[in-house]
Amino acid sequence: MMRNPLVDQRDVQFVLFELLKIDGLKQYQKFADQDKDMYEATIDLALKMAVEEVYSVNKEADKTGVKYDPETKKVMIPEGYKNALRKYNEAGFVGMIEDPEIGGMGMPGAVAMACSEIFTSASLSFTTYPGLSHGAAALIKNFGTEEQKKMYLEKMLTGQWGGTMCLTEPEAGSDVGNLKTKAIPQPDGTYLIQGQKIFITAGDNDFYENIIHPVLARIEGDPPGTKGISLFIVPKYRVKPDGSLGEHNDVICSGIEHKMGIHGSATCTLNFGDNGKCVGWLLGQPRQGMKIMFHMMNEARLDVALQGLSLSSAAYMHAVTYARNRIQGVHVTQMLNPEAPKVAIIEHPDVKRMLLWMKAYVEGMRMLNYYLAHNATLIEVLDGDAKKEAQGMVEILIPIAKAGCTDTAVLVTSEAIQVYGGYGYTSDYPVEQYMRDAKITQIYEGTNGIQSMDLTMRKILMNPEQYNYNIMKKRMAETIAKAKGIVEDKYIELVEKGIQKLDEVITMLKDQMAAGKFLHIFAACTPLQQAMFMLTLAWLHLWSLTLTIPKMKELVGDKKGEERDKFLADNEEAAYYSGRVLSSQFYLGAEFPKFFGRIDALLFNETAVIKASKDIFTGALLE
Numbered sequence: 001m002m003r004n005p006l007v008d009q010r011d012v013q014f015v016l017f018e019l020l021k022i023d024g025l026k027q028y029q030k031f032a033d034q035d036k037d038m039y040e041a042t043i044d045l046a047l048k049m050a051v052e053e054v055y056s057v058n059k060e061a062d063k064t065g066v067k068y069d070p071e072t073k074k075v076m077i078p079e080g081y082k083n084a085l086r087k088y089n090e091a092g093f094v095g096m097i098e099d100p101e102i103g104g105m106g107m108p109g110a111v112a113m114a115c116s117e118i119f120t121s122a123s124l125s126f127t128t129y130p131g132l133s134h135g136a137a138a139l140i141k142n143f144g145t146e147e148q149k150k151m152y153l154e155k156m157l158t159g160q161w162g163g164t165m166c167l168t169e170p171e172a173g174s175d176v177g178n179l180k181t182k183a184i185p186q187p188d189g190t191y192l193i194q195g196q197k198i199f200i201t202a203g204d205n206d207f208y209e210n211i212i213h214p215v216l217a218r219i220e221g222d223p224p225g226t227k228g229i230s231l232f233i234v235p236k237y238r239v240k241p242d243g244s245l246g247e248h249n250d251v252i253c254s255g256i257e258h259k260m261g262i263h264g265s266a267t268c269t270l271n272f273g274d275n276g277k278c279v280g281w282l283l284g285q286p287r288q289g290m291k292i293m294f295h296m297m298n299e300a301r302l303d304v305a306l307q308g309l310s311l312s313s314a315a316y317m318h319a320v321t322y323a324r325n326r327i328q329g330v331h332v333t334q335m336l337n338p339e340a341p342k343v344a345i346i347e348h349p350d351v352k353r354m355l356l357w358m359k360a361y362v363e364g365m366r367m368l369n370y371y372l373a374h375n376a377t378l379i380e381v382l383d384g385d386a387k388k389e390a391q392g393m394v395e396i397l398i399p400i401a402k403a404g405c406t407d408t409a410v411l412v413t414s415e416a417i418q419v420y421g422g423y424g425y426t427s428d429y430p431v432e433q434y435m436r437d438a439k440i441t442q443i444y445e446g447t448n449g450i451q452s453m454d455l456t457m458r459k460i461l462m463n464p465e466q467y468n469y470n471i472m473k474k475r476m477a478e479t480i481a482k483a484k485g486i487v488e489d490k491y492i493e494l495v496e497k498g499i500q501k502l503d504e505v506i507t508m509l510k511d512q513m514a515a516g517k518f519l520h521i522f523a524a525c526t527p528l529q530q531a532m533f534m535l536t537l538a539w540l541h542l543w544s545l546t547l548t549i550p551k552m553k554e555l556v557g558d559k560k561g562e563e564r565d566k567f568l569a570d571n572e573e574a575a576y577y578s579g580r581v582l583s584s585q586f587y588l589g590a591e592f593p594k595f596f597g598r599i600d601a602l603l604f605n606e607t608a609v610i611k612a613s614k615d616i617f618t619g620a621l622l623e
């Protein structure tokens, strides 16, 4: 195992093989010829490539950013990315979870998630290119005709062609149903596309031979709102029947955004059909566009949750290295001794607290993201109730993971700067970039406000008999039962009490729903999501403790104090398990109690938000 600046590889192994027991997938036909060695070799390769090819160009890409030439309308991505993308594509990482017959590796979701974490922690902007190629290809795989699959899939999954997702317009951001892009039916069954999309990630660039845009548009005459939206495949260059490239399809990039972070990721304004020659091919059935796009959006939301984890991981790992090496001050027990030797800041209790806090969140988010990806795989291989339960977990956890991990990423990356002190605020060190890069993750792929509404309304209150929520509670109850006799009661009781308190809130919201008090509910969505994220991590940390406590006892025995510290210094495995026990205990004992404050705030049912008309926000300019 290699030490590296991005992710704790030992922890990746713990989550995959000890917590989720991914190698157990071998019992299913789809994974019968795979094993742990194969997964570990793939992760080793990802780590080597991520450090050598991607991390090494991350800073330069942040500095140079993406360039746009208004004359030629060309978009130039950082040079360093091109070499890295070629190697990434050759190694087959674009289609990791796809079947080998269509150009993929056929790996389980959680292993792909681990590799994505590694690459994203090396450079978030870099991964936006292959991430979108895969997302767009998966749409065609799931909803395209045989002809469309033949035409696009292999080239997209091998990284020869890129992909995007084109939803946003100036007046259709969160409100996608308000889009204006038109699709005009043609006698040959194709459509002429006319409109403008903004903020399109990887919308144009000088790496891919062709870029395949899934575009949401309204067929002329179709009803307004989301129900009237269809989805079209719109390639940058038309594709001839033999698969070679034809003429330019009248899609141009009319500008790029200059942003706070993710400078290496091209954020493009795309004009479709300025010259009336942009042809689109319907993907799936007319007026099913939103339903189909949701498929890609679910994958993309999970990708963004993972971005939150990855930036947090890289920030935490850098902070640990810095804290071990930065000498400042004396040990707290020697404060009054002017002769005391200076120590590394990692010896100071407040710095340890910051690091333990970051570690607890990073590990919690890693468990959550991998667990989600594993459940997505289980949906594919299971049947009946077990499949339905896995589906229920994915549905309820996606908005929790997307919003929770990205909100946390902003805090963890900020805390990493805090560990560095003044140096962290300068661009000499990478942590300030992580914080700038993290902010967008709270906004795109549906803002965290929108995620919270999705969680509260669609995934809980409108979900028949709260099936998703009950499955989640069932999983938590299973962990609690397992923890008894292994984990100290005080930690178990916290999680038990947490579930009871959350139940009180859900009952209150259900009553409000029955009484038609929708404003009360909408004012509570974000606090509810934040509380549920905290409880989800508490559950996962409790689960982790059921495994790490016995292992730690086995390795460390009853050593204490200096003897224990000395032993851990020479025994990496014992140090790993001891550290994981401490971070879980820290999360449960020092962080999770804040959950109860959030619950109290929800149950208090404050109505100030509901009473606040727009005119009480005085002082700002009136437009």
Ligand SMILES: Cc1cc2nc3c(=O)[nH]c(=O)nc-3n(C[C@H](O)[C@H](O)[C@H](O)COP(=O)(O)OP(=O)(O)OC[C@H]3O[C@@H](n4cnc5c(N)ncnc54)[C@H](O)[C@@H]3O)c2cc1C
Pocket: 164, 165, 166, 167, 168, 170, 172, 173, 174, 175, 198, 199, 200, 201, 202, 259, 262, 267, 440, 443, 444, 445, 446, 447, 448, 449, 450
């Ligand atoms: C760097 C970058 C990359 C992007 N990549 C893509 C891409 O590849 N493809 C793509 O299609 N789009 C992309 N986007 C667009 C992104 O998804 C949108 O910016 C986002 O969905 C929010 O839309 P908006 O900016 O119009 O904000 P608005 O929708 O105007 O939202 C502003 C605020 O109001 C809140 N709000 C809005 N409506 C409601 C409501 N009904 N209830 C409660 N709160 C509400 C929001 O939560 C937010 O806080 C990208 C954006 C950026 C900045």
